[in-house]
Amino acid sequence: xxxxxxxxxxxxxxxxxxxxxxxxxxxxxxxxxxxxxxxxxxxxxxxxxxxxxxxxxxxxxxxxxxxxxxxxxxxxxxxxxxxxxxxxxxxxxxxxxxxxxxxxxxxxxxxxxxxxxxxxxxxxxxxxxxxxxxxxxxxxxxxxxxxxxxxxxxxxxxxxxxxxxxxxxxxxxxxxxxxxxxxxxxxxxxxxxxxxxxxxxxxxxxxxxxxxxxxxxxxxxxxxxxxxxxxxxxxxxxxxxxxxxxxxxxxxxxxxxxxxxxxxxxxxxxxxxxxxxxxxxxxxxxxxxxxxxxxxxxxxxxxxxxxxxxxxxxxxxxxxxxxxxxxxxxxxxxxxxxxxxxxxxxxxxxxxxxxxxxxxxxxxxxxxxxxxxxxxxxxxxxxxxxxxxxxxxxxxxxxxxxxxxxxxxxxxxxxxxxxxxxxxxxxxxxxxxxxxxxxxxxxxxxxxxxxxxxxxxxxxxxxxxxxxxxxxxxxxxxxxxxxxxxxxxxxxxxxxxxxxxxxxxxxxxxxxxxxxxxxxxxxxxxxxxxxxxxxxxxxxxxxxxxxxxxxxxxxxxxxxxxxxxxxxxxxxxxxxxxxxxxxxxxxxxxxxxxxxxxxxxxxxxxxxxxxxxxxxxxxxxxxxxxxxxxxxxxxxxxxxxxxxxxxxxxxxxxxxxxxxxxxxxxxxxxxxxxxxxxxxxxxxxxxxxxxxxxxxxxxxxxxxxxxxxxxxxxxxxxxxxxxxxxxxxxxxxxxxxxxxxxxxxxxxxxxxxxxxxxxxxxxxxxxxxxxxxxxxxxxxxxxxxxxxxxxxxxxxxxxxxxxxxxxxxxxxxxxxxxxxxxxxxxxxxxxxxxxxxxxxxxxxxxxxxxxxxxxxxxxxxxxxxxxxxxxxxxxxxxxxxxx
Ligand code: B3K
Ligand code: ZN
Numbered sequence: 001x002x003x004x005x006x007x008x009x010x011x012x013x014x015x016x017x018x019x020x021x022x023x024x025x026x027x028x029x030x031x032x033x034x035x036x037x038x039x040x041x042x043x044x045x046x047x048x049x050x051x052x053x054x055x056x057x058x059x060x061x062x063x064x065x066x067x068x069x070x071x072x073x074x075x076x077x078x079x080x081x082x083x084x085x086x087x088x089x090x091x092x093x094x095x096x097x098x099x100x101x102x103x104x105x106x107x108x109x110x111x112x113x114x115x116x117x118x119x120x121x122x123x124x125x126x127x128x129x130x131x132x133x134x135x136x137x138x139x140x141x142x143x144x145x146x147x148x149x150x151x152x153x154x155x156x157x158x159x160x161x162x163x164x165x166x167x168x169x170x171x172x173x174x175x176x177x178x179x180x181x182x183x184x185x186x187x188x189x190x191x192x193x194x195x196x197x198x199x200x201x202x203x204x205x206x207x208x209x210x211x212x213x214x215x216x217x218x219x220x221x222x223x224x225x226x227x228x229x230x231x232x233x234x235x236x237x238x239x240x241x242x243x244x245x246x247x248x249x250x251x252x253x254x255x256x257x258x259x260x261x262x263x264x265x266x267x268x269x270x271x272x273x274x275x276x277x278x279x280x281x282x283x284x285x286x287x288x289x290x291x292x293x294x295x296x297x298x299x300x301x302x303x304x305x306x307x308x309x310x311x312x313x314x315x316x317x318x319x320x321x322x323x324x325x326x327x328x329x330x331x332x333x334x335x336x337x338x339x340x341x342x343x344x345x346x347x348x349x350x351x352x353x354x355x356x357x358x359x360x361x362x363x364x365x366x367x368x369x370x371x372x373x374x375x376x377x378x379x380x381x382x383x384x385x386x387x388x389x390x391x392x393x394x395x396x397x398x399x400x401x402x403x404x405x406x407x408x409x410x411x412x413x414x415x416x417x418x419x420x421x422x423x424x425x426x427x428x429x430x431x432x433x434x435x436x437x438x439x440x441x442x443x444x445x446x447x448x449x450x451x452x453x454x455x456x457x458x459x460x461x462x463x464x465x466x467x468x469x470x471x472x473x474x475x476x477x478x479x480x481x482x483x484x485x486x487x488x489x490x491x492x493x494x495x496x497x498x499x500x501x502x503x504x505x506x507x508x509x510x511x512x513x514x515x516x517x518x519x520x521x522x523x524x525x526x527x528x529x530x531x532x533x534x535x536x537x538x539x540x541x542x543x544x545x546x547x548x549x550x551x552x553x554x555x556x557x558x559x560x561x562x563x564x565x566x567x568x569x570x571x572x573x574x575x576x577x578x579x580x581x582x583x584x585x586x587x588x589x590x591x592x593x594x595x596x597x598x599x600x601x602x603x604x605x606x607x608x609x610x611x612x613x614x615x616x617x618x619x620x621x622x623x624x625x626x627x628x629x630x631x632x633x634x635x636x637x638x639x640x641x642x643x644x645x646x647x648x649x650x651x652x653x654x655x656x657x658x659x660x661x662x663x664x665x666x667x668x669x670x671x672x673x674x675x676x677x678x679x680x681x682x683x684x685x686x687x688x689x690x691x692x693x694x695x696x697x698x699x700x701x702x703x704x705x706x707x708x709x710x711x712x713x714x715x716x717x718x719x720x721x722x723x724x725x726x727x728x729x730x731x732x733x734x735x736x737x738x739x740x741x742x743x744x745x746x747x748x749x750x751x752x753x754x755x756x757x758x759x760x761x762x763x764x765x766x767x768x769x770x771x772x773x774x775x776x777x778x779x780x781x782x783x784x785x786x787x788x789x790x791x792x793x794x795x796x797x798x799x800x801x802x803x804x805x806x807x808x809x810x811x812x813x814x815x816x817x818x819x820x821x822x823x824x825x826x827x828x829x830x831x832x833x834x835x836x837x838x839x840x841x842x843x844x845x846x847x848x849x850x851x852x853x854x855x856x857x858x859x860x861x862x863x864x865x866x867x868x869x870x871x872x873x874x875x876x877x878x879x880x881x882x883x
Contacts, residue, residue: 123200196273329392502569833871
């Protein structure tokens, strides 16, 4: 069996418009999976019938399959005429209803693609989304074929004492020859992508949860022996998620057990298989010594996300993969709402927006730009994107904004009432929202269909005599690949008006009898819309896009004074933070332009004063202050430039940092000292905020790289009481470089060399260091004994961090970074195309750079496309990037 390459001919494009219902349905699947040291044998017995809703009535049943040995096929107990190709199995002239039995053999231990059935060290596990089940047995491997599964697993007891699959354990027992078995039955029909099997030496942490209707659920988290003490946070997160989904959406868990398994070799974060979630171990294991605040946060959010999929994804699933955002966008929104409720809602929203701007906006502006509901793909795994996930969540959030919380909840209820147990579309979701609320979403649906980030220009004019404020809103949407002409969108624009004292004014739109509220959501629907506010007593300052009410790029001609005013007074915390980011971005871009023109880069006092006021504002919580004094990131800034000038942005950003560091030195020192903290580690919003603010201050205090700064950073690092502080200290020291930097990196490695998940932080910090000869260092680290090119976590924390997280170094060195990345992509593609394709993305943005870089980046893309035996995954991204 060749698992190293896709040997198929020219990759085929799959189109949404070509969807037809499956010609056959499979009602039940009985699987017998026998696991051995060097292979696995799978026997699948399926109850198949013709689909009454099918448009055609083909004679043959054609199943999907990949990279397996076919052992036998029988139909109703007799040999069946069949024909296998590398990716299909056709059963000839089948009756209307029959039992099909297929035996296959696979080699999990050689499966480095980490999709289908594979081995992570001594643990057998599966990853079936999107199309992995066809690597286990031949099947109608599409989400609209939903079956009830029974799974019997056998294995040698000493090698695999724990045998798990979806649903409830119905039988277990001993077999001859030191083997044993377990039978699992999942009562809920599910698509094949939700199938899971895990077997191996695992320990578990067990707990219980009683649902609000009184169902007793056993919760188990399975990990490698020895890791059980690191599961408490994951278990708490799970219980919080279960409770939250009951409280907020009225959704209860539906099986007697809920299991999570932590796996070290995993292509992405986690997978929502019914009743048996499989997780990347980095999103399960945590204790204060080894995990940072960010890890704690991610674990809580991803545990919630996968748990929430039980309803949004599993009970109601996708008709086809073009509808992926039906489950992902909605489930991301739900995990965002959960995170907002667990901590500070303002921070949570700022976080969502930062992420969207850093990853999704560039995607929407690049060669892979696609709608939230894509129209075509070559390899579906390439469409688990920021657009489908993050922008998809924004789309559902906008519906929430347009409908309001009560009607949105009604829409959710109707959606479940109509579609429980079905495989449906994004349109079905919008229909439920529309029908439950009476709100017309016809134009709004364009958010699913049109790619690209809308530009919104907002201008305000005050007429003192008429006491009237007029807001003119222009929208436009640039062309994206395959979509030259765009229609105007329905954009919810949330606004407020502030008086001279910074107070919200009551808002009354022309035609309304009385003022209602101080925040209003304007329905922007046309290329130009004009909104008139009446009875406005004085010239107001407009607060725009409150809560980031739509994923747009906002342009508003506001003076620096207006922005600093909003920074100090806006009652909407997002808009308040945003005013600072806009001001920071504007001044950095002005400095970039000055630098290019050979003029000095000047940081205006107004900005320094605004940051000082933020630091002094006693009403603000620490996390918000940390957010507000953090300058806009390079990815966000780059999006604002016609041609990305990396050196310019970096130089300007550093200059601003330097000025803030110097002019506010006393503030940073006192913030640093005042937030020392004491007592044991706690993952609470207050403590996380304190640690963040303190490390932000440390980082400003280290900007001058002087002796005192070095001493302080070393002291901070050496006295770190938890991983959050260690990592913050190490990051600062690595950037300071010199003897202190090397010593800290050495000490960290020495202390954590037995903990791969902790070493990922060590790889990541070195790969992201913007100063020094980072590429050289990264190249050396590829050969480090702690590095493992087959483990996705290692690859992302080294190669991914360098290419996607260190623009300054990646784009330096006359193309050496590009060449290195292309080499890594090609090497990785030989055994793990999904990971290779993900690494590749940064090269796709070549159009955004100067001519010299364009040539160098394109050269590497062309070299990749020319490679023989390229996977579909890498082929699609590389070739579309060159188009
Ligand atoms: N649904 C999975 C992602 C599967 C990715 C397949 N390439 C995790 C999640 O979004 O919850
Ligand atoms: Zn998901």
